[in-house]
Amino acid sequence: MTMRRPLTRSSGGFVSVLVAVVAVCVAAFSSGDAGAREKANAAGCVGRDVYPGQDLAAIAASMPAGTTYCIHDGRYDIVEPIKAKSGDTFWGVYSDSTRPIIRTDSAEYIIYTRGANGVTVRNLTVKGAVGGHYCKPDCGRGIGGGGRDLHIINVRATGNANQGVGGAGPGLVIRNSRLDHNGSPPFTRVEGGAVSAAGVKSVNSFKVINSRIDNNLWVGVWCDIECGDGGASGTAQFVVRGSTITDNGKAGIHYEISSGPAIVVNNTIQRNGWWERANRHTGLLVVASENLLARNNRFGGNVKYGFEAVSDHRGELKNITFRDNFLNGDALKGCRAPVVRCRANG
8 A cells, every 4th residue: 555645734825704604615515525505406306216226227228318317315236337328317316415326346337428418417426437457448437438518416426446537528517526536556657558547537628616526546637638629719628616626646637738728716736646656746737738727726735746837749838827826835847938827826
């Protein structure tokens, strides 16, 4: 077992009563643990009722596209992926402090979305998708595998061999959710081949809003290979906002080989980079990318750098702005490059 290096906290930054109150309110809805707002709406599910003991994968296979599945509280063990169809909604119905849980010890996906557009997953825990060298990188995912406009709301994706959410098409939105303890060595650089372990990873546009991404073995939030391409409109297509991104093994956020525009604002990015076998140990890592604005984020305790920006053989940095962030003692790397503007960071 690897050991984390001892960390210390810094008390830097001005804290007012108003900020403290806002922080508490945001945390209640961003961690995905309490899910208070979603619990209040859970009873509103109207659709095909499903109860523990029923074969959820078989039921989904038998129903038409666009079905809403009202998945009542309890545990659902699956041996094969639940294959979504376009317009499907998988809606957990519960009234206590825990969501319905769908788990496996044999399926390579929990909810498989390839070829399915406009799928929504809400109020569920998905756990245990398996995978390894024999199937990577297209396996070991809690939710994903394709499809445009996948929406994940008040979901916990945990303990999946590769990614909590991954491989989705453009328009992925993750809101009020928690992605934690995903990833395993076969999906990291240390074991060679395709590298993909993360809380969430995509090569298409996606947003993470008011969520908690923590304790994933490699990267927390990974935007790779033009995932932030906004096209002619210039609208930011990679957004991380109002989220808590902590204790991930390599980097909290990795923005890589993408031209943006991308926005990382109002997040807590702390204690990332703890895995000794990782090649970098950073809070916000920018590699060979363009057009990023990172502002009003709170750093601290990231093992080597809070913010690191580097070019490599795959591309040059361009138009990277890192400003008005609270560093809390974290170091910066790459700010001397003329294309990287680091300003007013405290």
